[in-house]
Amino acid sequence: MSKRRILATEEILPLILSVSGALGILPFTIIRFLHGEWIVGTIDACIVASFAFLGISVYRTGKVRGPSILLALLCVMGVLSTVYLKGSGQVFWAYPAFIAAFYLLTPREALLLTLATILALVPPLVNELGPLQLATILITMLVTASFAYAFALLTRVQRQKLVKLATRDPLTNTGNRRALDDKLAGVIAARKRSATLASMLIIDLDHFKSVNDAYGHAAGDQILIRLTEIIKLRIRITDSLHRVGGEEFVVLIEGQNIDNASQLAEQLRTLVEVNELAPKQAVTISIGVAELHDGETCEEWMCRADDALYEAKRAGRNTTSLAKSA
Numbered sequence: 346m347s348k349r350r351i352l353a354t355e356e357i358l359p360l361i362l363s364v365s366g367a368l369g370i371l372p373f374t375i376i377r378f379l380h381g382e383w384i385v386g387t388i389d390a391c392i393v394a395s396f397a398f399l400g401i402s403v404y405r406t407g408k409v410r411g412p413s414i415l416l417a418l419l420c421v422m423g424v425l426s427t428v429y430l431k432g433s434g435q436v437f438w439a440y441p442a443f444i445a446a447f448y449l450l451t452p453r454e455a456l457l458l459t460l461a462t463i464l465a466l467v468p469p470l471v472n473e474l475g476p477l478q479l480a481t482i483l484i485t486m487l488v489t490a491s492f493a494y495a496f497a498l499l500t501r502v503q504r505q506k507l508v509k510l511a512t513r514d515p516l517t518n519t520g521n522r523r524a525l526d527d528k529l530a531g532v533i534a535a536r537k538r539s540a541t542l543a544s545m546l547i548i549d550l551d552h553f554k555s556v557n558d559a560y561g562h563a564a565g566d567q568i569l570i571r572l573t574e575i576i577k578l579r580i581r582i583t584d585s586l587h588r589v590g591g592e593e594f595v596v597l598i599e600g601q602n603i604d605n606a607s608q609l610a611e612q613l614r615t616l617v618e619v620n621e622l623a624p625k626q627a628v629t630i631s632i633g634v635a636e637l638h639d640g641e642t643c644e645e646w647m648c649r650a651d652d653a654l655y656e657a658k659r660a661g662r663n664t665t666s667l668a669k670s671a
Contacts, residue, residue: 355409356403356404356407356409358448358449359399359400359403359409359412359413359416359449360400360403360404362396362416362445362448362449363396363397363399363400363403363412363416364396364400366392366393366396366416366419366420366445367393367396367397367400370389370392370393370396370423371393373389374386374389374390374393377389378390384430385427385430385431388423388426388427388430389423389427392419392423395415395419396416396419399412399415399416399419413449413450414449414450416445416449417445417446417449417450417454417455417458418458420441420442420445420446421439421442421443421446421458421459421462423438423442424436424438424439424442424462424466425462425465425466428466428469428470429469432469432473433469433470433473433474433482436466436470436482439462439463439466439486440486440489442462443455443459443462443486443489443490443493444489444493446458446459447459447493447494447496447497448497451501452494452497452498452501455493455494455497456490456494459486459490459493460490463483463486463487463490466486467483470482470483511523512524512527514587514588516566516569516570516588517569517570517573517588518573519573519586519587519588519594520585520586520587520588521587521588521589522587522589524585524587525585525587525589525595525597526643528585528587528597529597529643529646529647530643532597532599532637533637533641533642533643533646535599536637536639540639541599541600542599542600542601542602542636542637543597543598543599543600543601543636543637544597544598544601544602544603544605544606544634544635544636544637545595545596545597545598545606545634545635545636545637545646545647545650546595546596546598546606546609546610546613546632546633546634546650547593547594547595547632547633547635547647547650547651547653547654548576548593548594548595548596548613548630548631548632548654549590549592549593549594549630549631549632549654549658550568550569550572550592550593550628550629550630551628551629551630551631551658551662551663552662553565553568553591553592556568556623556626556628559623559626560623560624560626564623568622568623568628569588569592571620571622572594572617572622572628572630573586573588573594575613575616575617575620576594576596576613579609579612579613579616580596580598580609581598583599583600584596584597584598584599585597595647595650596609596613602636603634603635603636603667603668606634606636607634607665607667610632610634610665611665613630613632614629614630614631614632614663614664614665617629617630618630618663629662629663630663631654631657631658631662631663631664631665631666632654632657632664632665632666633650633651633652633653633654633655633656633657633665633666633668634650634653634665634666634667634668635647635649635650635653635667635668636668638670649668649669650668652668652669653666653667653668653669654666
């Protein structure tokens with residue numbers, strides 16, 4: 346029996362909107378069919394089916410971006426179609442559609458979509474409403490869009506700050522252990538889907554305690570920052586660097602086997618050795634390297650890399666050791 350998939354936070358909103366949209370429009374679909382309004386009823390039925398399909402797609406695949414765009418477009422297209430077919434009495438559906446767009450899209454995208462929708466609504470409204478009614482509806486739409494844009498922009502900035510606080514190491518600005526766990530899960534999933542190669546380096550500063558004792562923790566912090574700068578300059582943009590301990594770092598290398606990863610490890614070890622990270626004292630690193638194997642868990646993979654690191658330490662430090670097969 347398969348385990349039930351745990352929903353990610355970003356999946357919940359599209360699912361809620363899909364369900365609420367389908368259930369909210371379904372009664373009107375039934376009423377319109379009962380009243381013989383076949384064209385509008387068919388459009389409503391298509392919208393309900395689309396909401397349901399997109400919700401199921403998000404639930405099954407976990408992919409959010411594409412369904413979110415389609416949901417936003419579906420909301421505004423539903424408003425436009427009903428207003429053009431049924432008249433100005435349907436225009437009030439525009440307000441929840443606009444709010445949904447600002448939840449589903451980026452603030453800029455949602456603003457452009459709502460402005461385009463308002464312009465598209467002008468022709469049918471002009472034909473039915475007086476100047477005062479038309480002005481009232483258009484102004485309230487613009488005010489709603491403005492407030493929604495401001496709220497969405499503020500929320501987006503705050504969310505980015507929270508994500509950074511939750512996933513970045515404050516000293517070195519590298520990923521932290523939580524970010525590493527998320528990345529490892531993604532790499533493992535990619536391996537299961539398409540046998541994607543991946544390797545891991547676990548890097549540890551040699552005798553770092555003695556460096557701190559000799560020069561102080563402030564100098565030690567600067568050494569850690571300089572070390573991460575050296576690593577970042579050498580690894581690819583697709584590789585990721587994470588600080589997982591006081592002086593321990595993990596580099597995840599996607600698309601590379603253990604031979605390529607060990608070459609990178611040796612280059613990093615040499616670069617650190619030749620750079621004077623501390624005055625009158627050599628600063629070196631030891632590295633354990635492990636390639637991801639089929640069916641291996643995150644814990645098993647890291648354990649093999651960690652064992653390789655300790656082997657490098659036992660071999661005298663300032664060296665690279667390759668992990669044994671699982």
